[in-house]
Amino acid sequence: MFSAGAESLLHQAREIQDEELKKFCSRISKLLQAEDLGPDTLDSLQRLFLIISATKYNRRLEKTCVDLLQATLGLATCPEQLQVLCAAILREMSPSDSLSLVWDHTQNSRQLNLVASVLLAQGDRNEEVSAVGQGVLRALESRQPEGPSLRYLLPIMAKVVVLSPGTLQEDQATLLSKRLVDWLRYASLQQGLPHSSSFFSTPRARQPGPITEMDGAVATDFFTVLSTGHRFTEDQWLNVQAFSMLRAWLLHSGPEGLGTLDTDDRSEQEGSTLSVISATSSSAGRLLPPRERLREVAFEYCQRLIEQSNRRALRKGDSDLQKACLVEAVLVLDVLCRQDPSFLYRSLSCLKALHGRVRGDPASVRVLLPLARFFLSHGEAAAVDSEAVYQHLFTRIPLEQFHSPMLAFEFVQFCRDNLHLFGGHLGTLRLSFPNLFKFLAWNSPPLTSEFVALLPALVDAGTALEMLHALLDLPCLTAVLDLQLRSSPAPSERPLWDTSLRAPSCLEAFRDPKFQGLFQYLLRPKASGATERLVPLYQLLQPMAGCARVAQCAEAVPTLLQAFFSAVTQVADGALINQLALLLLGRSDSLYPAPGYAARVHSVLSSQFLALCTLKPSLVVELARDLLEFLGSVNGLHSRASLVTSVVWAVGEYLSVAYDRRCTVEQINKFFEALEALLFEVTQCRPSAALPRCPPKVVTALMTTLTKLASRSQDLIPRASLLLSKMRTLTQSPATGSMHGEEGAEAICTRATELLTLLKMPSVAQFVLTPSTEVCSPRYHRDVNTALPLALRTVSRLVEREAGLLPG
Numbered sequence: 001m002f003s004a005g006a007e008s009l010l011h012q013a014r015e016i017q018d019e020e021l022k023k024f025c026s027r028i029s030k031l032l033q034a035e036d037l038g039p040d041t042l043d044s045l046q047r048l049f050l051i052i053s054a055t056k057y058n059r060r061l062e063k064t065c066v067d068l069l070q071a072t073l074g075l076a077t078c079p080e081q082l083q084v085l086c087a088a089i090l091r092e093m094s095p096s097d098s099l100s101l102v103w104d105h106t107q108n109s110r111q112l113n114l115v116a117s118v119l120l121a122q123g124d125r126n127e128e129v130s131a132v133g134q135g136v137l138r139a140l141e142s143r144q145p146e147g148p149s150l151r152y153l154l155p156i157m158a159k160v161v162v163l164s165p166g167t168l169q170e171d172q173a174t175l176l177s178k179r180l181v182d183w184l185r186y187a188s189l190q191q192g193l194p195h196s197s198s199f200f201s202t203p204r205a206r207q208p209g210p211i212t213e214m215d216g217a218v219a220t221d222f223f224t225v226l227s228t229g230h231r232f233t234e235d236q237w238l239n240v241q242a243f244s245m246l247r248a249w250l251l252h253s254g255p256e257g258l259g260t261l262d263t264d265d266r267s268e269q270e271g272s273t274l275s276v277i278s279a280t281s282s283s284a285g286r287l288l289p290p291r292e293r294l295r296e297v298a299f300e301y302c303q304r305l306i307e308q309s310n311r312r313a314l315r316k317g318d319s320d321l322q323k324a325c326l327v328e329a330v331l332v333l334d335v336l337c338r339q340d341p342s343f344l345y346r347s348l349s350c351l352k353a354l355h356g357r358v359r360g361d362p363a364s365v366r367v368l369l370p371l372a373r374f375f376l377s378h379g380e381a382a383a384v385d386s387e388a389v390y391q392h393l394f395t396r397i398p399l400e401q402f403h404s405p406m407l408a409f410e411f412v413q414f415c416r417d418n419l420h421l422f423g424g425h426l427g428t429l430r431l432s433f434p435n436l437f438k439f440l441a442w443n444s445p446p447l448t449s450e451f452v453a454l455l456p457a458l459v460d461a462g463t464a465l466e467m468l469h470a471l472l473d474l475p476c477l478t479a480v481l482d483l484q485l486r487s488s489p490a491p492s493e494r495p496l497w498d499t500s501l502r503a504p505s506c507l508e509a510f511r512d513p514k515f516q517g518l519f520q521y522l523l524r525p526k527a528s529g530a531t532e533r534l535v536p537l538y539q540l541l542q543p544m545a546g547c548a549r550v551a552q553c554a555e556a557v558p559t560l561l562q563a564f565f566s567a568v569t570q571v572a573d574g575a576l577i578n579q580l581a582l583l584l585l586g587r588s589d590s591l592y593p594a595p596g597y598a599a600r601v602h603s604v605l606s607s608q609f610l611a612l613c614t615l616k617p618s619l620v621v622e623l624a625r626d627l628l629e630f631l632g633s634v635n636g637l638h639s640r641a642s643l644v645t646s647v648v649w650a651v652g653e654y655l656s657v658a659y660d661r662r663c664t665v666e667q668i669n670k671f672f673e674a675l676e677a678l679l680f681e682v683t684q685c686r687p688s689a690a691l692p693r694c695p696p697k698v699v700t701a702l703m704t705t706l707t708k709l710a711s712r713s714q715d716l717i718p719r720a721s722l723l724l725s726k727m728r729t730l731t732q733s734p735a736t737g738s739m740h741g742e743e744g745a746e747a748i749c750t751r752a753t754e755l756l757t758l759l760k761m762p763s764v765a766q767f768v769l770t771p772s773t774e775v776c777s778p779r780y781h782r783d784v785n786t787a788l789p790l791a792l793r794t795v796s797r798l799v800e801r802e803a804g805l806l807p808g
Contacts (some may be wrong), residue, residue, distance in 0.1 A: 013054035022053065025065040032068040037082055045085040050091045057094075067099050067418050073101070073115065076108060087114035091382030094121035094298040111151035113137070120159055133160035133167040140179060140765065151237045158245030164285050165252045173253055179251065180242050185297045187223035187239040194230035211236075215669070224301060226308040226325055246298055247328065250335050251761065252377075253291055260773040295336055299343055302329040302336075306350050310357075320517075323364055326354070330370035337378055338535045344378055359392060365401055369392060369414045376421045390425050390521040394432035395525050402438040402481060405446065411439060412450045419457050430460045431527045437470055438523075441478040442549070444556040451560060456567040461576055463527045464568050468583055471561055472520065473534060474600065475554040476592040479544035480537075483510040509540040538592050545594045556592040561604045569615060577616045578623060584609050584646070585630045588640050598639055613650045617659035620650055624667055627651065631674050637682060641695045648698070652705030656712060656770055675706055676723060683730060700751045703727060707755040711765040721759050728752040 016024075028048060031041040052059040072078055073086040090099060099122060101115055103794060112135070119128040139150065157176070160167055168176070191208040211219045221228055225240045243604045309326050313319040330351065337344045353372050372393050375384045400409050415429060415436070422429055426660045436458070440451050459467065470477075473482035483506055509515055521532045544550055574579065584605045591598045615620050620627065627647060637644055651671055657663050679702040682694040703724060710720035731749040758765040 006167045010054050013051045016051055018060070018255050019223065021059060022331065024051075024454055025062040029065045029068055030400070032072055037072070037078065042082060042085070043090065044083065047087050047094065047420060050763055052089060055460060057557050063091065063098055066093070070099065070101055073658070074111065076111070077202060080110060082637055083111065083114055087118055090118045091121040092712050094118065095123050098646060109139070109152045110148050113156060117157040120156070129160055129164040130167045130284065132156060133164065136160065137168070137175070139285070140175060142417075149234060151234065151241065154238060154241040154245065156605065158248055161245070161248050162303055168449050172512060174290045176249070177253060181290070181294050181297050183235060183238040183242040184301050185222055185692050186231050186247070187235045189223055190221055190233070191229040192233040192236070195293055199607065212307060213311050214313040214322065216314055217311075224308065226322060228307055236404060243301065243328070244587070247335055250295070250332065250339065254778055258390055267306045271637070272383055287454065295340060298332055299336055299346065299358060302333050303350060305329040306354055323367060325362070326343060326367045327370050330367065331373055334370065334374045334377060337374075344381060345637065355481045356391070362400065365397055366407055369410055370758060373414065373418055373421075376425070382474065386425065386625050388426070390428050394428060394435055398435035398438045399525055402442050403485060405443050408437050408439040408443045412436070412454060416450065426457070430463060431608075433458050433467055434470060434527060435525045437474065437477065441474050441480055441553055442473075444478075444553040448556045448559055448784060452563040454571075455560070457562045459564065459567040459571065461571050461573070463578055464572065464576060465583060466527050466529065466531060466562060468580065468589070469531050471557060471564055474557050474560070475550050475594045475597060476534060476537060476541060477522055478553040479506075479541045481545065482544065482549065483507060486522070489656060501761060503543040506541055515540065533590070535590055535619065542593055545592065550594055554597040555590075557597070557599075558600045558604045561601070561608070565608045565611065569611070574616055578619060579611060581612050581619055582626055583641070585626065585657045602640055602642050606642040609643065609646050610650060613654055617654040618662075620654040621660040621663050621667065624671070628670060628674050630679055637698070645698050645701045648701045648705050651675070651706040655709065657771065663768050665713050667710050669716070672706060672709045672713070672716050672719075675702055675709075676719070678702060679706065679723070683727070696747050699748050703748075703755055707759060707765070711762065717759055724752045724759070725758045730757070
């Protein structure tokens, strides 16, 4: 979150109109044309960058201003800070046809870096990516010891490799592999010289000291990114940058069909190469081709990083760097083992030891994800108990680290990216959804889209009902996680919860043994196969409903519900569809009381109930008793109006012999009586603060369904006609007009009149309200001779003529 001052600046930047921006660009153009590019120019460029980056849409700048920004970027005498700002502004404009930067026109490596960043932001519109890549390679080929620094060009090369892998030719790829070997393995072990020296400084004072390890010991092995010192030499900086692009380059330069070998095929190769490995010496490694030599050096580098990570860092920042490098080292080893199985047995001992060391360290939990991926890829060949690894991963980590936003995102990404590797472990992932939902409940805004993509893999017919309960209870879970952190015996230095919200009664309830069973059910790590009614918790945790994190989670639930139903309908059989429909009805009045939550959820539940009925029309007949029970009460109708309307519509649409031969006249009569009583109750009750008025949509749906049922059981037509007549008369009274509003009363009156007219001709009513499958077929709408509009016009004339013959 931004501070109040930053929010104010962003708001001002977004409010600037095009005319004001045009004037401001004119002022900047004058400043850039001056000989002295002073502080005013710097301040104006900072303001311009804020203006164009504060909005999602592109701001249009004057062409003169854009040309001057490009010219300033190419000036060799321009201060570096101004060039950085010019490049940032031009990147924000990209892609744009008004940019005309050319790679060959600049010589300084810092400028090449900035120009390349703008060209790459343009995309490959005019083969800029290829041009940039070739330019960097030319600089690599012509590299002289006293020439310009390559520190600023290597990150650009890494970006080119990712954006356009086909840019490099075979000889160029070989050259880059050789250079990477030199930078990774043979960087200096002495610190760099100070940038400034005094006339009185002695040669002894200017002598560089040795590179040290994280624990302060003098380094005795080759330099890596985890080596420390006060100043670094050029080749040491290149060593760091080479490691940062190593994984991307290995993936690019690896053999075709990377990752296509199965575990069995890899096992055979691994066994056949094991004897060769033991005989290979480091001196023989120098005779390998460049790509194989790079893999060998990369393996040694990663082994050295794992060894260095064992050292106790003297500073917290170095400790964080150790963990980040461990993650990257394991990922690189995974790539090496997939490209060349001979590395697997050489990696196993250190990776097993590393896993045993970090699994008990909460601070190193992020390292477990790449380790798990490694064992997932090579588990069988490595003879590793992968099940134990995943049980620990899915059980402990979400339970203890759900409040870490970075870990939450990486964990969900790990699940998404490795679904194809889970195989027999997919059941473990699916049963662990209650733990995964802890990440979602606490970090719902950034993780909603990730879970929408992950839910299809998590949904299973065996746990679908429990998962739906969990999704509906997600805001309640957020509140409980908040209480769990508040009651933690060792709270963090910076509270992770909303300190402005105080809920002592909720904390007392969380510690009360009487409610421990419900809280433990909500915090369960795995699917239990059972469901609990959490209504007592809703009442206890109501003070937490105003928490901002709970409100954010409540807003995400409707989107997640839609994703869930899209997935579950692909695996649901008839019995599960019935159970899902019953769950929707049962949970409609049992939701956590977060502001606006029930209304948003009911909207989704109503549409999904209709989708289930469309998928299985016989649902209405099979669940007749439950639907009658649901419709038999008016309590909470105003809050569940959308779901009640959908249920009423489904009864009128699918309670028919056309959809289920088991439908009987007795069932139709029972539903008619229940809906008739419901219509009477909702139209006779006076609205009040405790009982708001019934929406007109519910009334019209009830009248339409009653008419449909009467057309299928003609003994009910007199009762339906009398009811509709009363409704038409009732809407004309002032009391009804005030209860439903003028438009609502008019809609009810119009619908009652239309339905009454249809019931005067029962055969026509049945044709219109319960059309046969032939009438609903596309041919009936396309064929000129049998078009449904033609039939309806004919029926309308008959109805109008019949109505005209009837006495007033």
